[in-house]
Amino acid sequence: MLDDVSPLKLRMEPNSDFYLKTENWLRRQAGGTMKMIALADGTLGRDSTLDEIVSNAEMSSRQQHMLKTWLGDMSDVVF
DSSP, X not given: OOTTOOOOOOOXXXXXXXXXXXXXXXXXXXXXXXXXXXXXXXXXXXXXXXXXXXXXXXXXXXXXXXXXHHHHHHTTOOO
């Protein structure tokens, strides 16, 4: 009945758009808060709270994959 139908390929190519979408989300949603914290730290003479947050953060497997995909694509670019 389906003899003339070719096999369906279910493999998808990696999409690096999700990295850029995540970066843009961070800019739009958290940028103001990050700036407020950085200004407060500078005014109060404290170490960077943002650096501490990043240093102590754990990336999910999805985030690790996202980073690997993004950096893999960037390694092909010649500057």
